[in-house]
Amino acid sequence: MVVFPLSFPYNKLKRRINAKGGQWLVKEEQLIAEVLYGEETADRSRYALYENGTYMVISKFAYLIGVPFHIFENEHEPPKMEWYEALEKDKNARIIRNLCMLRTAFERNYRNIYQAMRYDLKGIASMPEYIPRECIDQLSADGLSIYRANAQPIQYIIDINSHIANRINNCKNLFPIWLNWSYIRQLFIMPGGTTEKGAKGAAADYYAHKEIYPYQVYMNWSAPSNVGNILYNDKKFVRLLYEHHEDYFTDMSKVTDAGLIAKNGIYDFLERSSRTAVVVDCENADPYKLYATLNNLDQAALLGKISKIILYDDVHTTTAWKILEKFTQIPIEHNLIERIKENKSLVDIRLTTGTCREFFQNDTDSFILASSDSDYWGLISAMPEAHFLVLVESDKCGPDIKRAMIDAGITYCYMDDFCTGNSDEIRIQSVLNEVRKSLDEAVHFNIQELFQEAIRRTRAELSTGEQAQFYDRYLRPMRLNVDKEGNVEVLLGPL
Numbered sequence: 001m002v003v004f005p006l007s008f009p010y011n012k013l014k015r016r017i018n019a020k021g022g023q024w025l026v027k028e029e030q031l032i033a034e035v036l037y038g039e040e041t042a043d044r045s046r047y048a049l050y051e052n053g054t055y056m057v058i059s060k061f062a063y064l065i066g067v068p069f070h071i072f073e074n075e076h077e078p079p080k081m082e083w084y085e086a087l088e089k090d091k092n093a094r095i096i097r098n099l100c101m102l103r104t105a106f107e108r109n110y111r112n113i114y115q116a117m118r119y120d121l122k123g124i125a126s127m128p129e130y131i132p133r134e135c136i137d138q139l140s141a142d143g144l145s146i147y148r149a150n151a152q153p154i155q156y157i158i159d160i161n162s163h164i165a166n167r168i169n170n171c172k173n174l175f176p177i178w179l180n181w182s183y184i185r186q187l188f189i190m191p192g193g194t195t196e197k198g199a200k201g202a203a204a205d206y207y208a209h210k211e212i213y214p215y216q217v218y219m220n221w222s223a224p225s226n227v228g229n230i231l232y233n234d235k236k237f238v239r240l241l242y243e244h245h246e247d248y249f250t251d252m253s254k255v256t257d258a259g260l261i262a263k264n265g266i267y268d269f270l271e272r273s274s275r276t277a278v279v280v281d282c283e284n285a286d287p288y289k290l291y292a293t294l295n296n297l298d299q300a301a302l303l304g305k306i307s308k309i310i311l312y313d314d315v316h317t318t319t320a321w322k323i324l325e326k327f328t329q330i331p332i333e334h335n336l337i338e339r340i341k342e343n344k345s346l347v348d349i350r351l352t353t354g355t356c357r358e359f360f361q362n363d364t365d366s367f368i369l370a371s372s373d374s375d376y377w378g379l380i381s382a383m384p385e386a387h388f389l390v391l392v393e394s395d396k397c398g399p400d401i402k403r404a405m406i407d408a409g410i411t412y413c414y415m416d417d418f419c420t421g422n423s424d425e426i427r428i429q430s431v432l433n434e435v436r437k438s439l440d441e442a443v444h445f446n447i448q449e450l451f452q453e454a455i456r457r458t459r460a461e462l463s464t465g466e467q468a469q470f471y472d473r474y475l476r477p478m479r480l481n482v483d484k485e486g487n488v489e490v491l492l493g494p495l
Helices: 011-017 027-037 039-046 056-065 069-072 081-087 090-109 109-117 134-140 153-174 179-188 196-208 234-246 260-272 289-296 297-306 319-327 347-361 374-382 398-407 423-441 449-459 462-476
Strands: 276-281 306-314 331-336 367-371 386-394 412-416 479-482 488-491
Touching: 011 479, 027 109, 056 069, 056 081, 056 090, 056 153, 056 234, 069 081, 081 090, 090 109, 090 134, 090 153, 090 196, 109 153, 109 479, 153 179, 153 196, 153 367, 179 234, 260 367, 260 412, 276 347, 289 319, 289 423, 297 306, 306 319, 306 347, 319 331, 319 423, 331 347, 331 412, 367 374, 367 412, 374 386, 374 398, 449 462
Parallel strands: 276 306, 276 367, 306 331, 367 386, 386 412
Antiparallel strands: 479 488
C-alpha cells in the first residue's frame, strides 16, 4: 500500500529509494514507514504478525460463545459493539449465546451452585449471583426452557451441551463461506459433554487452564498459554484456529485490512477535492477488489465527495460489473464500449476522453483512477491541473509506473490491501446470477405438458380427478438431488 499523507516528504522517499540502489528492494510500505517513522521503528513494525487484522469473525464468535457485554462496550477491547447489536436481533444467535453463558456460569461456580441446590434447595432461577437470570428468561422468551426437576448441576451442563450441539448449525450462515465451519463449530462442542464423565473431564481441563480461555469463557480450546488472547483480531484467531487443526489459512486478505496511513491518505485526497469521480478501466481492474476497497472506507467520507463511479466496460470482461450498483450508494454510470474490430478494445481511449470531459465540462477536479495499466500515465501527466489517486493491483503494476508516480507526487494505492472477507456478497450474487442464467438456458420444461404426453404414450386412462391427484402426489413434490460429483437428477414422488 502506498498512500501518501497530505504533507508527505516525497524528496526524502526518493533519496531513500536511491540509497537502496534505486530499486524496490523492500516492500513499498516498509519504505514509507522508514520515511515517516524512522528505520528502527519501521523495522519492528514489519514483524507485527497480526497487524491490521479485522474484527468481524472474532466479534461474531465472541458474541456466540458468551463473552460479557461490558467487553463489547469497551472500545479498547477487540470485539466490536456493532456486531453485538446486529446479532442480538437474531434468535438463533441469542439462543446459542445464552446457552454458552449459562454453561460458563455453571463451570465457574459449580461448587457454589451444587451446595445451594443440595443444602438450601435452591433452583437455578433463585441464585442470580451464580447463574445469570436474564439468560434463563431470554431462552424462555425464545421458546427454550432449561428447567429440570430435582436436577444436579452436572445434569444441567449435559442438557446445555446437548442444546448447543443440536442448535449450533443454525448459526452457520452467520460466518463467511471462506471460513471452515467445522473448525468454528468444534469450539462450541464440549468433548464428551453429553455424558457425566466427559463433562467432568472437560471441566477439570477448564479449571486447570482457565487463564488461556479468552475472557475466561468456556470453549473447546486447548492451545498453549503463550499465544495470548486468541480473540485479538481475525488475523490471529483464524491463523491459530487452522493451526489447531493442523491446517493453514492461506488467504490473509480475508482477515487483513488496509492500515490507517493508507485510509487517511485517501481521506486527505478527498478532503482536498471539490468534486471527485471514480473512473474504472474494467479491463484492468478487479470488481471484487474495487468493491472491497469502497466497502472498507468510511461511507460518509465517500458519499460526501464522490459524485459518481464511471465504469468503462468491454463485452469480454466479467459480468460482475453489471451488479456493482446494487452494492454501493454511490451513483454508477456504466458505459459498455462496443468494439469496431473484434481484436481491438476501445476502453482506454473512451476512458481518457471521458475523464477529460468530466474535468472540463462537469467541473470535476479530482479523479480516483482504478486501473493497473501503465498507458494511463499519458492521461495523468497531460492533466497537471487535475488531481489523481490511482488504485492498482500489486501483481499487475510494474516498478516503472510506480517510480513515475512517486517522482510526480501522485498517490497510488493497492486495492489488494483492503479486506475482502466482509465483501463476499458481491461474489456470491455474481456467481448465483450466472448459475441462474445457465440453468434457464439448459433446463426449461412444462411439467403439465410432459404429464399429458406420458398419459398419451402409456395409454393410461386417468379421469380428471385421478390426474389431479396424481399430479399433486407425484409431480408437484419433485425435487433435485445433487451427488458428490455435482450430477443432478430429478426425483419424483412423495417426500
